[in-house]
Amino acid sequence: xxxxxxxxxxxxxxxxxxxxxxxxxxxxxxxxxxxxxxxxxxxxxxxxxxxxxxxxxxxxxxxxxxxxxxxxxxxxxxxxxxxxxxxxxxxxxxxxxxxxxxxxxxxxxxxxxxxxxxxxxxxxxxxxxxxxxxxxxxxxxxxxxxxxxxxxxxxxxxxxxxxxxxxxxxxxxxxxxxxxxxxxxxxxxxxxxxxxxxxxxxxxxxxxxxxxxxxxxxxxxxxxxxxxxxxxxxxxxxxxxxxxxxxxxxxxxxxxxxxxxxxxxxxxxxxxxxxxxxxxxxxxxxxxxxx
Numbered sequence: 452x453x454x455x456x457x458x459x460x461x462x463x464x465x466x467x468x469x470x471x472x473x474x475x476x477x478x479x480x481x482x483x484x485x486x487x488x489x490x491x492x493x494x495x496x497x498x499x500x501x502x503x504x505x506x507x508x509x510x511x512x513x514x515x516x517x518x519x520x521x522x523x524x525x526x527x528x529x530x531x532x533x534x535x536x537x538x539x540x541x542x543x544x545x546x547x548x549x550x551x552x553x554x555x556x557x558x559x560x561x562x563x564x565x566x567x568x569x570x571x572x573x574x575x576x577x578x579x580x581x582x583x584x585x586x587x588x589x590x591x592x593x594x595x596x597x598x599x600x601x602x603x604x605x606x607x608x609x610x611x612x613x614x615x616x617x618x619x620x621x622x623x624x625x626x627x628x629x630x631x632x633x634x635x636x637x638x639x640x641x642x643x644x645x646x647x648x649x650x651x652x653x654x655x656x657x658x659x660x661x662x663x664x665x666x667x668x669x670x671x672x673x674x675x676x677x678x679x680x681x682x683x684x685x686x687x688x689x690x691x692x693x694x695x696x697x698x699x700x701x702x703x704x705x706x707x708x709x710x711x712x713x714x715x716x717x718x719x720x721x722x723x724x725x726x727x728x729x730x731x732x733x734x735x736x737x738x739x740x741x742x
Contacts, residue, residue, distance in 0.1 A: 485513055485514070488513060489513060489514075492506050492509055492510055493506065508637055508638060511636050511637040512637055514636065515601065515637060516599070516600075518599070518600045519596060519597050519598060519599055520598045520599075520600065520603055520615070520628050521596030521597065521617065521625065521626075522600075523600065523628055523633065523635075523636060524626035524628040524632070525627050526625070527623075527624050527625055527626050528706075529626075529706060529707055530555065530626060530627055531545070531549045531551060531707070532554065532556065532557050532564070533545060533555070533556045533557070533568055534556075534557060534558075535556050535557065535558045535565065535584060535585065535588075539573075539576055539577075539584075542573065543573060543577075546570050546573060548721055548732065549707075550721070550722060550730075551570065552569065552570050553568070553613065553614045554567065554568045554570065555567060555591065555614075555616060556584075556588055561624075562624050564591050564616055565585075566585075566588030566589055566590060567588065567590070567612075567614055568584070568587060568589070569587075569589065572587040575587060589612075591616050592606075592610070592614070592615040592616065593615070593617075594606075594615045594616070594618065595617070595618055595619075596617055596618070596619055596620070596625055600633050600636060603615065603628070604630070604633045604634075607630045607633065613630040613631075614627060614628070614630075615627065615628055615629075653665030653668045653672075654668060654672065654673070654676050660734070661732050661733065662676070662677075662734070663721070663730055663731070663732060663733075664693060664730065664731045664732075664733045665693075665694075665729065665730060665731075666692060666693060666694025666697075666728035666730065666731060667692050667694060668692060668693050668694075669691060669692060669693075670690060670691065670693060670696060673693045677714075677733070679714040679715060679716060680714065681696060681713070681714055694727055694728040694731075696713075697713065697718055697728065697731070698728070700713055704727075705720045705723065705728050706720060706723065707720050707721065708720060712736055715735060716733055716734070716735060716736065717733065717734050717735070717736050718731045718733055719731060719732040719733075
């Protein structure tokens with residue numbers, strides 16, 4: 452009686468590599484550095500394995516692993532802080548002008564940050580002025596400049612705090628970082644409530660009789676709205692937007708809070724992003740009567 456045929460080996464389970472696969476990996480090893488990995492992603496995009504947006508996001512994740520809070524923070528001179536001793540009307544005006552949802556609050560010196568105020572919590576004070584703003588403060592989170600963005604994002608997700616104060620090696624306030632600053636390293640610029648589509652007509656009247664003007668508003672639109680002549684002020688240079696004209700007139704990239712007078716109008720920088728002015732507050736220059 453003959454022996455039965457030997458059983459065929461079971462097929463390789465998914466995940467096991469064949470000899471040819473091992474040989475191919477030996478001949479073409481995987482990336483050994485971040486740059487090589489990013490080049491591999493670019494090749495995958497060229498070969499239509501992944502899309503352009505997916506490639507950009509994966510590259511952002513890879514690069515973020517090497518970044519720290521100090522790389523993406525808003526530097527201390529550009530921080531918008533609230534003084535706890537300021538009157539309610541002044542606090543409300545600053546919150547409206549800067550249009551943030553969270554603010555560091557200091558007492559005495561600007562370095563002495565005692566908590567974080569949510570803009571929406573000011574409604575509580577408006578309804579009940581006898582309440583103390585101090586009772587509305589939330590604990591401030593302090594982190595070193597060297598804290599990795601991966602760890603910071605994990606902390607933001609875990610403790611539900613979306614803003615942290617960055618401290619330098621000497622214990623001074625170096626800046627602040629938000630969860631938006633971190634996520635933008637992955638998904639690119641995140642539009643917020645003041646990043647509306649910048650088309651002609653980005654001029655909005657405010658309750659205090661000033662106007663909020665987008666930095667991308669064409670000069671012709673501004674001239675028409677305020678009955679002024681702007682293009683003639685710089686005849687040798689051509690500017691399409693009010694943001695470009697103001698930056699040229701000031702001689703540097705404007706920073707939040709800076710003011711400039713042009714053609715009888717007072718321009719105050721409200722919001723900047725990516726090195727450009729997103730919003731100005733514009734009002735006619737108040738002339739002091741001659742004695």
